[in-house]
Amino acid sequence: MKYLDEYRDGDVANKIVAEMRRIQTRPWVLMEVCGGQTHSIVKNGIDQLLPEGVELVHGPGCPVCVTPLEMIDKAHAIARRPDVIFCSFGDMLRVPGSDGDLFTIKSSGGDVRVVYSPLDCLKIARANPAKQIVFFAIGFETTAPANAMLAWRAREERMTNVSLLVSHVLVPPALEAILASPENRVQGFLGPGHVCAVMGYSEYIPISARYKAPIVVAGFEPLDILEATLMTIKQLEEGRAVVENQYSRVLNQTGNLPAQQLIGKVFEVSDRKWRGIGTIPLSGYRLREEIAAHDAEKLFDVAEIVTLEPEICISGSILRGIKKPHDCPAFGTLCNPQHPLGATMVSAEGACAAYYAYGRHLKPQGADALHRIAPAAVHAAPVNGGRA
Amino acid sequence: MLRRSTEAERKPMATPPDTTNEQQEAPEATVSPLFGSCPIPIFEHKQIVLGHGSGGKLTSDLIDKIFLPAFRNPILDKLDDQAVLTIAGARLAFTTDSFVVTPIFFPGGNIGHLAVHGTVNDLAMSGAQPMYLSAAFILEEGLPVDDLRRIVESMRSAAESAGVQFVTGDTKVVDRGKGDQVFITTTGIGVVPPGVNISADRAQPGDAILLSGYIGDHGMAIMSQREGLEFEGAIESDCASLNSLVAAMLATPSATPDFLHCLRDPTRGGAATTLNEIAKRANVGMLLREQSIPVRESVRGACEVLGLDPLYVANEGKLLAVVRADMAQAVLDQMRTHPLGKEAAIIGGVVADHPGMVLMKTEIGGTRVLDIMFGEQLPRIC
Numbered sequence: 001m002k003y004l005d006e007y008r009d010g011d012v013a014n015k016i017v018a019e020m021r022r023i024q025t026r027p028w029v030l031m032e033v034c035g036g037q038t039h040s041i042v043k044n045g046i047d048q049l050l051p052e053g054v055e056l057v058h059g060p061g062c063p064v065c066v067t068p069l070e071m072i073d074k075a076h077a078i079a080r081r082p083d084v085i086f087c088s089f090g091d092m093l094r095v096p097g098s099d100g101d102l103f104t105i106k107s108s109g110g111d112v113r114v115v116y117s118p119l120d121c122l123k124i125a126r127a128n129p130a131k132q133i134v135f136f137a138i139g140f141e142t143t144a145p146a147n148a149m150l151a152w153r154a155r156e157e158r159m160t161n162v163s164l165l166v167s168h169v170l171v172p173p174a175l176e177a178i179l180a181s182p183e184n185r186v187q188g189f190l191g192p193g194h195v196c197a198v199m200g201y202s203e204y205i206p207i208s209a210r211y212k213a214p215i216v217v218a219g220f221e222p223l224d225i226l227e228a229t230l231m232t233i234k235q236l237e238e239g240r241a242v243v244e245n246q247y248s249r250v251l252n253q254t255g256n257l258p259a260q261q262l263i264g265k266v267f268e269v270s271d272r273k274w275r276g277i278g279t280i281p282l283s284g285y286r287l288r289e290e291i292a293a294h295d296a297e298k299l300f301d302v303a304e305i306v307t308l309e310p311e312i313c314i315s316g317s318i319l320r321g322i323k324k325p326h327d328c329p330a331f332g333t334l335c336n337p338q339h340p341l342g343a344t345m346v347s348a349e350g351a352c353a354a355y356y357a358y359g360r361h362l363k364p365q366g367a368d369a370l371h372r373i374a375p376a377a378v379h380a381a382p383v384n385g386g387r388a
Numbered sequence: 389m390l391r392r393s394t395e396a397e398r399k400p401m402a403t404p405p406d407t408t409n410e411q412q413e414a415p416e417a418t419v420s421p422l423f424g425s426c427p428i429p430i431f432e433h434k435q436i437v438l439g440h441g442s443g444g445k446l447t448s449d450l451i452d453k454i455f456l457p458a459f460r461n462p463i464l465d466k467l468d469d470q471a472v473l474t475i476a477g478a479r480l481a482f483t484t485d486s487f488v489v490t491p492i493f494f495p496g497g498n499i500g501h502l503a504v505h506g507t508v509n510d511l512a513m514s515g516a517q518p519m520y521l522s523a524a525f526i527l528e529e530g531l532p533v534d535d536l537r538r539i540v541e542s543m544r545s546a547a548e549s550a551g552v553q554f555v556t557g558d559t560k561v562v563d564r565g566k567g568d569q570v571f572i573t574t575t576g577i578g579v580v581p582p583g584v585n586i587s588a589d590r591a592q593p594g595d596a597i598l599l600s601g602y603i604g605d606h607g608m609a610i611m612s613q614r615e616g617l618e619f620e621g622a623i624e625s626d627c628a629s630l631n632s633l634v635a636a637m638l639a640t641p642s643a644t645p646d647f648l649h650c651l652r653d654p655t656r657g658g659a660a661t662t663l664n665e666i667a668k669r670a671n672v673g674m675l676l677r678e679q680s681i682p683v684r685e686s687v688r689g690a691c692e693v694l695g696l697d698p699l700y701v702a703n704e705g706k707l708l709a710v711v712r713a714d715m716a717q718a719v720l721d722q723m724r725t726h727p728l729g730k731e732a733a734i735i736g737g738v739v740a741d742h743p744g745m746v747l748m749k750t751e752i753g754g755t756r757v758l759d760i761m762f763g764e765q766l767p768r769i770c
Contacts, residue, residue, distance in 0.1 A: 004692065008751040045754015091695075103437045116694075222752040338445065359757020362745060 007221030013049060016226045020051050023237050027053035030232050031178070031321045032190040033171060035062030035350065036220050042354040044222045054233065057185065057321035058344075058351035060174045060277065061192055063139040064091050065319065065350040068273045071167045072097040074302040075136050076105060078165060081300070085111045085128055087121050088136040089143075096340060098307055118143075118150035125154075125162045134296045137164040140171055142194040144285060145259035148266035151287060154294050165296040166287055169272050171195050172203045173283035178320050179211040186321045188232040190225065191217035193247040198263075200255030204243045212241040219247040266291055276316035276342065313342030318351050325352040325360070332361025443656025443702075444761035467669070468588055469510040469652065472580055479580040481516035483507060486573040492539065494613045496605075496624030497704075499572060500542035505629045505704055506655070507576040508550045512631035513651040513707065515586045515638060516578035518550060523574050524558040528567035539570065550629035552576065583645065584638065590649040591670035593740040596716035598709040600633060600723060601731040602626070603659050604687040607701035612690065623686050628705030633728045640722040643715060650710035653703065660699040660746065660758040662708055668744045676736035676748040676758070700761045710738060 032038055038058045041047055047056050060066055076097045079086035086102070093102040093114065106112040111131070115121060118135055125133040137147040147164065154162040171192050178184055191204060196217045208215045214235035218228030228246040235241060245251065263285070272284025287295045297303060313335075317323040325331045325344070335341035337353055344350035355361065439446040456464070463471045470483035485506045492499040503523065511518040523543065527536065547554060605626040612623055630653060637648060650670070654662035659681075667674050683691075683698045691698045705728065711719050716734055723729030736748075746758040 004688070005751070010751060010753040013752045043756060044750045044752045045756050046752065048754045049752070103439065104433070104435065107435045107437045222750075357759065359745070359747075359759050362757055362759070 004221070007219075007223040008044070009223065012223055013226055016223070016230050017049050017051065020054060020230050020233055024051055024053065024233055025237060027055070028187055028233055028236050029055045029057060029185045029321075030188045030190060030229060031057045031059045031186040032218070032225065033059040033061045033175065033192045034190075034194065034220070035065065035354075036194065037190060037192075037218065037225060038062070038351050039354050040220050040222065041225060042358045042360065045358075046222050046225055049226070050229065054229065056190075056229070057324065058318065058354075059189075059321060060178070060274065060319040061140065061171065061195075062319075062344070062350045063143065063169070064095060065315070065344050066169055066274045066276065067092075067095070067138050067167050068275045068307075069097065070273070070305060070307040071138075071165070073099075073307045074297065074305050075165055076100065076102070077302050077305060078134050078296060078300050079105050079110050079112055080108075081132075082109075083130075084132045084134055084300075085113060085124055086134050086136070087113050087115045087118075087124065089138070090114045092136055092138065094337070094340075118146050119153065121150055121162055122153055122157070122159070125159055129161060131161060132299070133162050134300075135162075135164050137166045137168065140169055140192070140195050141199045141263075142192075142197075144168055144263045144267065145198060145256070148262045151266045151291050151294050152262060155291060160293075163294045163296040163299050164287065166267075166285065167272070168267065168285035169274060170269070170283050170285070172207060173280050174274070174277075175204070175207055175215075176211075177277065177280050177283075179207070179213060181320060181322075183320070183322050186213070188214040188236055188241075189216070190228045190232065191215045191243070193217055193219045193224070193250060196245075196247070196255060197251040198256050198259050200251070200253050201243050201245065202253055208241050208243050214241045214244070216244045216246050217251065219250065274319075276313070276319050276344070278316075315342035315344040315350075315352070318344045325355040328352070332356060336361070441656075442761065444661060447656075448760075466587065466589070468514070470514050470516070472514050472516075472587075479582075481511045481514040481518075481578045481580055482576070483510040484573065484575040485510060486571060488568065488571050489610065490568060491610075491613055492535070492569050494625055495609045495622050497627040498539055498542050499570060500539035501546050501627050502704060503572040503574045504543050504546035504550060504552070505627045507574040508552060508629040508631055509653045509704075509707075511576050511578040512629070512634045513586070513653055514578075514580055515584035515634060515648070515651065516580045516631075517635070518552045518576055518578040518629075518631050520555045521547065521552050521574050521576045522556045522558075523554055523572060525560070526567055526571040526573075527559065527561045528569050529561060529564040531569050536570065539572075546629065550631055581638070584648075585646060586648055586651050588650050588652065588666045588669040591666050591672050591674075591710040591738050592649065593672055593738050594713050595649055595710045595738040596713050596734050597663070597674060597676065597736045597738065598711055598716065598720060598723065599659065599682065599733055599735045600630070600707045600709070600729045601705075602682045602684040602687065603654070603703055603706060604683060604691065604698035604701035606704040607658070608687045608690050608698075610702075611694075623684070623690065626703055626705035628728055630705065630707050630728060633707065633723065633726045636722055636726045636729075637709065637719055640715065640719050642718070644712070647712045647715040647719070648709060649712065651707055653705075653707050655704060656702050657761045658698070658700040658702060659706075659708060660697070661760045663746045664744075664758065664760040666708075666710065667746050670738075671743045673739040673742035673744070674736060674746040675739050676746065678748050678751045680733050680735045682731045682733050699758060713737070 072095055078084055095101055102112045121133050121135045135150060151164055201217050204215045214232050216228040216231045218224055231244055231246055267285035268288050269282050270284055270286040271279055271281050273279045292298055314323050314328045330341055335345050337356055345352040440450050470481045473480045473482055487499050487503045489499050508518045609623045609625040650666050652662045663674055687698055720732055720734055723732040748756055748758050
């Protein structure tokens with residue numbers, strides 16, 4: 001497929017890995033920031049190709065994972081109301097709150113709908129003037145422009161039945177929190193490609209310099225991730241720590257200025273609670289006072305809902321790169337996508353869910369089956385080219 | 389409202405949550421300390437949720453916990469898509485299927501086509517020649533008669549091309565709002581030719597795995613229509629009756645006896661779920677090559693956009709075959725001469741390692757496990 005297969009070529013991958021082997025003199029711990037990158041790494045088995053001693057740990061960049069349980073309970077309280085049509089991105093539906101998930105609310109009669117674009121809520125609102133349409137606006141800087149657009153259009157069109165339940169978080173404060181932690185193991189980052197496509201990467205330059213950690217803004221295809229890994233190792237081996245852009249086919253340093261302006265009109269930076277991590281100062285967005293008429297937290301009586309996070313789940317450590325899914329005794333047995341116990345199992349982009357979806361909880365019998373079949377068949381020609 | 393964990397929420401579960409993943413240690417031993425302070429409840433579903441109909445883990449939960457205990461018998465226990473019955477010396481294949489698709493008209497077909505193809509295919513996957521069908525209609529008050537006429541006309545033409553006849557039926561009408569336009573249940577019966585012995589438990593190490601064409605077309609056609617998504621190049625459902633393709637495969641020239649071990653049509657849950665079912669039933673492993681799996685460019689693109697995996701998307705006119713290795717090329721050649729098998733491919737093989745599991749060599753050279761789908765596939769945020 002055009003512009004996909006080009007970034008999944010096994011021969012090129014082998015060359016990049018060979019170059020890593022050539023320059024690597026010691027072990028390195030890198031973190032991929034985005035959930036989408038984690039997903040791609042596990043789906044494609046990229047970590048199996050890396051030289052020994054190059055470890056990828058999984059970052060906090062899964063928007064579903066880091067949405068606090070308390071916010072999910074608020075969403076569920078609103079979604080249960082008979083006067084509400086509750087709209088959400090698909091993978092929020094399976095996230096359990098203290099009592100069930102959006103699927104169970106739907107099966108009990110709640111009107112819960114999956115939307116692909118936040119702007120779909122405007123159509124739903126026009127078609128259902130007697131109902132309150134509430135959109136669960138979560139995510140990082142990536143989803144912020146589209147979510148902001150919904151709030152802005154609702155305001156411009158003076159719609160009285162559209163509101164947003166906002167739980168937006170920002171990447172740079174999370175990276176700082178990770179780097180400042182005394183437990184930190186991460187020496188370099190694969191930066192968040194889609195976030196930087198919106199925001200640019202200027203914000204990362206002082207972080208990289210202050211903590212002497214290379215940050216290579218990376219894409220999501222296997223070769224993007226491998227190339228960015230190579231670039232990061234190169235900086236570490238050479239003792240450099242700067243921000244580099246591997247994903248230059250998509251983004252530049254300034255990012256998408258109209259999107260940034262729209263975000264600025266609708267949101268303001270505020271403290272935010274992160275699931276599994278806790279409150280990080282100035283780490284998210286809330287709706288500006290001018291948009292208060294579309295703020296679901298103000299319109300519906302949910303401010304009182306306070307839910308405490310589980311103390312035992314290790315997802316906080318996973319989100320900060322200190323631990324991996326296998327370090328959790330419940331992983332794949334008591335905690336699985338049907339019954340997630342914590343943040344990183346709830347979304348397909350969460351590290352635990354990605355490990356689970358791609359069978360990392362299963363141990364193939366036949367000794368080291370995963371490794372044994374890996375190297376030999378890399379060059380095996382497909383029996384049928386198949387793909388159009 | 390201040391919520392903290394209540395006693396009820398802290399209560400350990402009675403059963404381990406994942407029945408497919410056999411646990412070695414007793415669940416009670418690990419549960420109590422782990423959940424002492426966890427306010428996230430682990431809940432068994434008290435009500436039916438949509439995922440129970442997805443064909444994945446939740447569906448098998450229902451079968452294992454509700455249906456099998458009530459109906460258990462040696463024929464049902466095989467859990468094939470059809471029962472093969474020996475009655476008065478004849479081997480008959482017998483199956484039933486309900487159709488509740490929304491929208492009822494979609495690119496490439498409608499619910500009427502599906503109602504014929506689905507049941508014909510379930511019969512054909514035993515190697516049977518489908519003969520007769522029944523049709524039961526549940527109609528919602530207010531359904532335009534013209535819509536029903538179109539659906540029935542589609543059923544007529546689909547049945548004609550599959551060489552089957554409707555010989556009995558039933559009609560019920562429910563109040564407006566108590567159904568969704570039209571639900572159709574079809575039941576079918578067919579004759580299994582002598583010497584044909586096809587069943588999911590017959591896959592053997594060394595066998596080749598063949599796929600009859602592009603995967604994911606039906607699921608993505610429905611999704612694009614249902615969700616109002618527009619993709620470049622319309623995606624059409626692949627719905628088709630596969631009995632003539634199966635007949636062609638059984639007639640592969642210079643075939644050695646009993647070369648065709650398993651046939652399955654990968655409908656709900658997609659190719660990955662179907663292969664897992666075969667691997668578990670036959671207690672064998674499978675190893676696929678990602679590059680050899682045919683996926684139409686438009687379907688692959690749409691899946692990339694939505695964060696879905698075509699291997700878990702439904703098909704309605706494709707089959708997976710497990711064939712003795714020495715016959716694989718001949719069967720493939722034979723399939724490619726049939727209009728429904730032109731893009732057929734050998735996508736992998738059956739192995740003795742990792743029994744019950746399906747592994748895939750990724751394009752980039754890594755390996756991943758393809759597990760069965762656990763509920764509805766959900767579009768990802770970003």
